[in-house]
């Protein structure tokens with residue numbers, strides 16, 4: 715598996731398996747097959763309400779812990795400095811792990827500046843190896859950088875050919891932050907998957923349009939973890955290392971009109987600030 719070295723020196727597999735909107739039963743059914751197929755990087759979150767099932771699969775899968783890379787994410791309820799440490803311990807307990815490879819602040823609201831200190835302490839305590847942010851604008855990343863003694867290693871944002879984030883990447887380039895892309899396949903949007911440039915390139919390389927998009931991500935340097943319940947798609951999404959898009963082909967894809975699927979609001983929406991008992995709410 716190709717991996718990327720982050721600005722803290724730790725390595726992250728460039729391809730992973732995301733479990734957003736998967737029930738615990740779906741995780742128990744699909745994640746073992748994904749690990750068997752070769753995935754070693756799992757992307758979950760407190761608010762996916764499936765961390766306990768992810769932990770059960772990890773415990774049973776037979777792959778040594780150090781060969782797996784596990785990302786999870788906090789919601790704003792866990793950012794306040796005095797709450798963060800307990801939230802990390804509860805997250806570790808749900809996952810059945812003694813360290814988290816990458817822990818992100820999931821949403822750009824609440825006490826993320828103050829809480830960053832607790833994230834850094836968790837790194838020093840060995841409970842978390844790398845820390846990062848998700849859905850933060852360049853301005854909000856800068857607020858964290860202003861207080862950080864450990865820079866965010868990762869920024870996880872929407873990235874796909876319709877929202878390539880070249881601007882945000884350029885704005886933050888000097889910090890060496892690794893970009894992770896959610897909605898890598900446009901959340902399964904048929905309009906993206908059937909766009910003429912992808913069907914044409916798929917026919918040229920004997921691949922599917924989704925594989926062409928996955929290949930574009932790899933060549934863009936994005937870390938991605940498409941979600942799929944389908945064993946065939948799990949295999950397809952990994953089978954992208956035997957062809958390469960040319961510079962012209964990359965430029966054609968990068969010339970597609972840009973529009974995000976999802977708008978991240980500046981002000982905190984009510985759902986982002988909700989207090990949820992994550993242990994009790996596992997689905």
Ligand SMILES: NC(=O)c1ccc[n+]([C@@H]2O[C@H](COP(=O)([O-])OP(=O)(O)OC[C@H]3O[C@@H](n4cnc5c(N)ncnc54)[C@H](OP(=O)(O)O)[C@@H]3O)[C@@H](O)[C@H]2O)c1
Pocket residue numbers: 731732733734735757758820848849870871895896897898899900901902903907922924925939940941942943944947948950951
């Ligand atoms: N930080 C954040 O705020 C945030 C937000 C959203 C997502 N995420 C993360 O990003 C991950 C991926 O995002 P996502 O699940 O929303 O969207 P996605 O991975 O872009 O799309 C998933 C959809 O694509 C389909 N698909 C997957 N592989 C395919 C293939 N080879 N060919 C055709 N269709 C394919 C899947 O259907 P089938 O099941 O039929 O294959 C599913 O409907 C999440 O699981 C989560 O870990 C993070």
